[in-house]
Amino acid sequence: xxxxxxxxxxxxxTGAQVRLDEPMSNHTSFHIGGPADLLVIPGNMEDVRSVxxxxxxxxxxxxVLGNGSNVxxxxxxxxxxxxxxxxxxxxxxxxxxxxxxxxxxxxxxxCRIIGEAGFTGMEFAVGIPGSLGGAVFMNAGAYxxxxxxxxxxVLVLTSDGELKTLAKDDLQFSYRHSALxxxxxxxxxxxxxxxxxxxxxxxxxxxxxxxxxxxxxxLELPSAGSTFKRPEGHFVGAMVEQSGLKGFRIGGAExxxxxxxxxxxxxxxxxxxxxxxxxxxxxxxxxxxxxxxVPEVLVLGEE
Numbered sequence: 001x002x003x004x005x006x007x008x009x010x011x012x013x014t015g016a017q018v019r020l021d022e023p024m025s026n027h028t029s030f031h032i033g034g035p036a037d038l039l040v041i042p043g044n045m046e047d048v049r050s051v052x053x054x055x056x057x058x059x060x061x062x063x064v065l066g067n068g069s070n071v072x073x074x075x076x077x078x079x080x081x082x083x084x085x086x087x088x089x090x091x092x093x094x095x096x097x098x099x100x101x102x103x104x105x106x107x108x109x110x111c112r113i114i115g116e117a118g119f120t121g122m123e124f125a126v127g128i129p130g131s132l133g134g135a136v137f138m139n140a141g142a143y144x145x146x147x148x149x150x151x152x153x154v155l156v157l158t159s160d161g162e163l164k165t166l167a168k169d170d171l172q173f174s175y176r177h178s179a180l181x182x183x184x185x186x187x188x189x190x191x192x193x194x195x196x197x198x199x200x201x202x203x204x205x206x207x208x209x210x211x212x213x214x215x216x217x218x219l220e221l222p223s224a225g226s227t228f229k230r231p232e233g234h235f236v237g238a239m240v241e242q243s244g245l246k247g248f249r250i251g252g253a254e255x256x257x258x259x260x261x262x263x264x265x266x267x268x269x270x271x272x273x274x275x276x277x278x279x280x281x282x283x284x285x286x287x288x289x290x291x292x293x294v295p296e297v298l299v300l301g302e303e
Contacts, residue, residue: 001058003037006081009058010040014050017041024073024301027065027084029129031222032271033073034301036063036082043088045157045188052186053161055081063300064186066134067106070224074271074301086131089188097194098152103133103187107140110192115206120197121150126206127213129225133187137180138296139173143209148173155189156180163188176229176296218256221264227278228261228293236293237261240281243288250277275299 001009007018018040024033042048055062061080065071068086089102092110097119101110111126124145128135136154139147153167164185172179180187213219228236240246240260247257252269255277256262263277282293 006054006058006060007038009054010038010051010081013054014047015043016047016051017043022082024068024077024082027082028068028071028073028224029222030072030224030269030274031265032075032269032274034075034077034271036078038081039084040081041084041088045089047088048083048085048157048186048188049161051081051083052157052159056159056161066104066131066137067129069130070134070138070296071298071300072224072271072274074275074299074303076302078301083186085133085186089133097196099192099194101132101190101192103131103136103154103190105132106130107132107135111206114192114194115199115202118196118199118202119194120202121194122192123202123205123209127210132190136171136187136190137178138176138298139178141176143212146173146175148178150192150194152191152193154180154187154191156185156187159184216259218258218262218264221256221266223256223262223264224297226261226296227263227281229296231291231293234289234291235261239285239289239291243284245281245284248277248280250280253277255281271299271301 010018021035022039023035025031040051063078063082065082065084066086085104089104091102093100107125107128107130110132111122114122124143128140135147151168153165155165158164237260245255246260248255251273252267253273254264254266256264263274285291285293
């Protein structure tokens with residue numbers, strides 16, 4: 001089937017938004033990326049299940065995206081269907097100290113909801129961009145906190161189209177990693193277990209973390225957050241700065257002058273610019289420190 005025929009099929013069987021040849025630069029925090037053959041924004045879980053079924057029946061590649069905050073899409077774009085959950089699945093409910101969220105809700109909103117209810121345990125994540133589902137997928141963390149500390153379970157849609165609940169132990173959390181990264185499962189819902197706390201203290205802590213981010217990170221420029229994972233015993237930003245690479249630029253991509261752990265899009269950077277700069281930094285840090293930097297940014301799309 002042609003892309004147009006697949007688009008028509010999705011429109012006929014779901015209430016999802018469907019866009020042809022959609023620039024992924026419009027859907028990533030980096031503001032970089034070539035076109036997706038089909039961008040699909042589901043309205044609910046059934047839309048997600050229907051899109052998965054159509055993709056499988058017609059052997060169409062399927063890429064799942066949250067809010068696009070931790071990804072770099074290559075310049076040739078993404079073939080097949082991109083299913084963007086960040087604009088859907090934003091519901092939530094509370095039962096005591098257990099909060100259930102749709103995976104498309106922003107992590108910041110999730111933290112505010114929990115904090116305003118007087119519960120502690122998610123303050124660390126208030127300034128982390130992206131969706132809750134994406135944060136669980138990569139075990140996002142900051143300020144000595146990680147998603148694994150609050151996650152109770154997740155509801156996923158398996159590649160067979162079945163709904164399955166995965167307990168915390170099933171997710172095998174480690175630093176910036178979960179078992180979800182090695183599977184085709186789509187995160188639909190997340191249960192978080194938190195503790196009762198002092199609402200004023202919680203709000204103050206979140207405000208402090210937000211202020212620290214604003215003062216230290218280049219939030220005023222497009223980026224995908226921290227470019228590399230933190231190697232044990234080292235700080236990426238400090239190594240890159242000490243190697244004289246702060247402000248170093250290839251094309252429109254630059255090592256942030258504010259925080260050398262970030263690559264920022266300063267002038268219509270391409271994915272090729274960013275990838276060349278990442279490779280240059282990795283080579284330099286290996287030469288200067290004998291440390292292998294591992295990307296934290298997920299690279300998607302056609303080379």
